[in-house]
Amino acid sequence: MGKKLLASLFGVAAIVSSSLSSAAKMDAWHLEGRDLFEKVINIPTVEGRKKVNGLVTLLKGEFEAAGLTDITVKPHGDTESMILRWSSKTKNKAKPILLLAHMDVVEALPEDWSFDPFVFQERDGYYYGRGTKDNKAGVLAITMSMLRLKRENFAPQRDIIVLFTGDEETTGKGAELASTQWRELVDAEYALNSDVGGGSFLKDGTALGYGIQAAEKTYRTYTFSVRNPGGHSSRPRPDNAIYELASVLKKLEAFSFEPGLNEVTRAYFSERAKIETGELGEAMKRWVANPSDREAADYIEAFPTEVGKTRTRCVATRLEGGHADNALAQLAEATVNCRILPGIDPADVEKALKQLAGKGVEVTVSDAFGAPTDASPLRDDVVSAYTKAVQKRHAGVPIIPQMSTGATDGLFFRAVGIPVYGVGGQWIISPEDERAHGRDERIPISSFHENMEIWYEMIGDLAG
Numbered sequence: 001m002g003k004k005l006l007a008s009l010f011g012v013a014a015i016v017s018s019s020l021s022s023a024a025k026m027d028a029w030h031l032e033g034r035d036l037f038e039k040v041i042n043i044p045t046v047e048g049r050k051k052v053n054g055l056v057t058l059l060k061g062e063f064e065a066a067g068l069t070d071i072t073v074k075p076h077g078d079t080e081s082m083i084l085r086w087s088s089k090t091k092n093k094a095k096p097i098l099l100l101a102h103m104d105v106v107e108a109l110p111e112d113w114s115f116d117p118f119v120f121q122e123r124d125g126y127y128y129g130r131g132t133k134d135n136k137a138g139v140l141a142i143t144m145s146m147l148r149l150k151r152e153n154f155a156p157q158r159d160i161i162v163l164f165t166g167d168e169e170t171t172g173k174g175a176e177l178a179s180t181q182w183r184e185l186v187d188a189e190y191a192l193n194s195d196v197g198g199g200s201f202l203k204d205g206t207a208l209g210y211g212i213q214a215a216e217k218t219y220r221t222y223t224f225s226v227r228n229p230g231g232h233s234s235r236p237r238p239d240n241a242i243y244e245l246a247s248v249l250k251k252l253e254a255f256s257f258e259p260g261l262n263e264v265t266r267a268y269f270s271e272r273a274k275i276e277t278g279e280l281g282e283a284m285k286r287w288v289a290n291p292s293d294r295e296a297a298d299y300i301e302a303f304p305t306e307v308g309k310t311r312t313r314c315v316a317t318r319l320e321g322g323h324a325d326n327a328l329a330q331l332a333e334a335t336v337n338c339r340i341l342p343g344i345d346p347a348d349v350e351k352a353l354k355q356l357a358g359k360g361v362e363v364t365v366s367d368a369f370g371a372p373t374d375a376s377p378l379r380d381d382v383v384s385a386y387t388k389a390v391q392k393r394h395a396g397v398p399i400i401p402q403m404s405t406g407a408t409d410g411l412f413f414r415a416v417g418i419p420v421y422g423v424g425g426q427w428i429i430s431p432e433d434e435r436a437h438g439r440d441e442r443i444p445i446s447s448f449h450e451n452m453e454i455w456y457e458m459i460g461d462l463a464g
């Protein structure tokens with residue numbers, strides 16, 4: 001083990017055990033949060049297991065015991081979503097704020113993990129279990145903040161609405177229904193999403209910054225189909241569905257969309273350029289200064305940390321074709337999944353794909369999840385409440401606006417004109433703790449408890 005490695009390991013230990021990492025140091029509110037977290041992690045709220053209602057019952061009980069009783073439970077499919085309203089008694093109150101988290105988690109099988117994913121564990125400065133990071137820490141931060149504010153007789157100057165959805169990881173129906181059919185229950189000036197944002201550090205303690213998510217790419221899936229009369233494989237025809245599809249996919253591999261900046265990614269790359277040294281930082285500076293510098297954008301896009309952030313990306317994800325070993329394929333199909341930049345019409349992406357595919361290849365939309373959304377304009381009040389709460393604990397850490405390359409519940413609200421800000425207050429050690437959706441998911445104990453405090457302070461600031 002080299003000297004450098006020893007130093008970094010010491011760094012991790014120092015961060016992970018910095019504050020609040022042992023039960024002895026925690027006050028009653030943090031201990032209560034930890035105990036509730038254990039119960040929440042132990043409920044396997046995976047699609048198809050019908051356990052979300054158990055979690056709703058548990059959380060509803062906690063809120064009601066604290067006197068927050070305006071709760072609506074909405075069953076949909078085989079899951080549920082939950083809406084809580086804390087009404088302000090103020091006259092001429094401002095429009096409500098909406099707080100978002102999702103209760104469901106991605107499937108986790110004990111044989112894939114080092115232990116049972118649905119038995120909460122506390123060790124080495126971490127809380128372990130499926131959902132510890134995504135997104136049950138967010139559920140807890142919002143719940144514990146609301147309970148504490150209520151007990152302290154906080155008087156909100158606007159209604160605070162909480163929406164906990166039950167299917168973010170799969171269909172997103174809870175958020176979709178809330179943004180449309182249940183709109184009057186959740187209508188708000190803006191939403192704060194606990195599922196995204198948050199900080200990361202290298203294990204030597206170097207801060208990589210905290211993200212505030214204000215934009216998401218649009219999700220679309222297309223099917224490329226090639227049909228052929230087929231025939232006996234002993235007498236190959238000059239045209240062949242599989243070869244035609246393969247050559248179109250090679251064209252797709254070589255193709256790339258025009259890069260584009262929006263308000264959020266411009267702010268992101270401007271901030272990142274200050275931190276990033278060397279060629280990457282230089283390329284970020286060049287691109288922000290001159291958005292038509294495609295060479296700079298291409299250079300940035302090639303980095304694993306930046307992939308998907310400079311443009312729309314489409315990639316082949318599935319392949320199917322033929323019906324027998326000794327027959328020429330009559331149908332060959334590929335699935336192409338696209339993540340489209342905010343502000344770009346999916347119809348234009350479809351047009352570009354059709355042009356690329358050419359004659360003889362049919363391109364159809366096979367999955368359209370959510371409407372395209374523009375970036376949410378960065379609000380001073382939200383940015384400053386988040387910055388204040390984060391920097392109180394990590395002085396001078398950069399706060400960086402972000403566009404998610406994936407999709408969350410937030411996009412359904414942006415689609416109906418409610419701006420959404422991902423302001424998770426948790427942090428992780430990168431890349432060691434990047435385990436959301438993966439095996440042995442975990443969150444540093446001090447990060448979990450900081451997240452509770454940060455949400456408590458932000459809600460108090462923005463609704464006070």
Ligand SMILES: [Zn+2]
Binds near residue numbers: 102134195
């Ligand atoms: Zn999530």
